[in-house]
Amino acid sequence: MERALSSERIEPYLADAGGDFDLAWEFYQWNLRLVGALMPLISDVEVTLRNTIHRQLTAQFGTPKWWSSPKLLLDDETREMIGDVVRKHRKKLGRGIEGPGRIVADLTFGVWVNLLSKGATTATQQTVNYDENLWRKTLMHGFRVGNETNARGSPKRPIRRHVHQAAANLQALRNAAVHHRKISDGIRQPGKPPEEPRIPLADVVESSIELLGWMNPDLANLHRGPTALTQELDNRPAP
Known part of the structure; x- marks a missing residue:
């Protein structure tokens, strides 16, 4: 098994198991079950x-191909990620075989996380302010804190940095899960050095459900209470 998985991959599980390979293998299998329970x-x-x-961007820019609007200023990283997908489907889009939905479905999770950030700069040092140009103008209206209202009677919206952080944490968890890395000890804090304390898995799950609730409370409620994930978290192998 160590030859198949590599010593580097099995080493964290051996550490948990105090060097007992059979127990390390149980930890490895448990981690796989956690990944499976997380995917929904x-x-x-x-x-x-x-x-x-x-x-929200379709409404703001008046087209489902919002990425092609000359009014949309993107940072270099986001533009490149979107451009790669658009170029991949250009011929089929031009012939009407595929629509904008194909582009949206193929964009990486990182694109959406970037669009929720405060912004960045381009290679020419042009400032890209997503907080002002995207969040405050339109994106915030896709998120709501329950049925709460503010002093003006308008729906209460979550703070952009809280939305972005929850999305970034879930992206980090997703990437770790799909690359078969260990997630039972939580995830590294996005953008922070590896030596920083990890975010507990339960905290990432809780913030992810909260993020989903800001967009669709009914769907979020399906992930609250006892689930396959909460049951699996209680099944940690023991010596």
């Missing part, structure tokens, strides 16, 4: 997030 939540949040942002 990850899928629901990712799909809902991209559709929420897509709807």
Whole structure:
């Protein structure tokens, strides 16, 4: 098994098991079960997030191909990620075989996380302010804190940095899960050095459900209470 998995991959599980390979293998299998139990939540949040942002940007720029609007200023990283997908489907889009939905479905989770950030700069040092140009103008209207209202009677919206942080944490968890890395000890804090304390898995799950609830409370409620994930978290192997 060590030859198949590599000593580097099995080493963290051996550490948990105090060098007992049989127990390390149980930890490894448990981690795989955690990944499987997480996928429904990850899928629901990712799909809902991209559709929420897509709807808001379609309304703001007046076209479902919002990425092609000359009014949209993107940072270099986001532009490149979107451009790669658009170029991949250009011929089929031109012939009408595929629509904008194909582009939206193929964009990576990182694109949506970037669009929720405060912004960045281009290679020419042009400032890209997503907080002002995207969040405050349109994206915030795709998120709501329950049925709460503010002093003006308008729906209460979550703070952009809280939305972005929850999305970034879930992206980190998703990437770790799909690359078969250990997630039972939580995830590294996005953008922070590896030596920083990890975010507990339960905290990432809780913030992800909260993020989903800001977009679709009914769907979020399906992930609250006892689930396959909460049951699996209680099944940690013991010596």
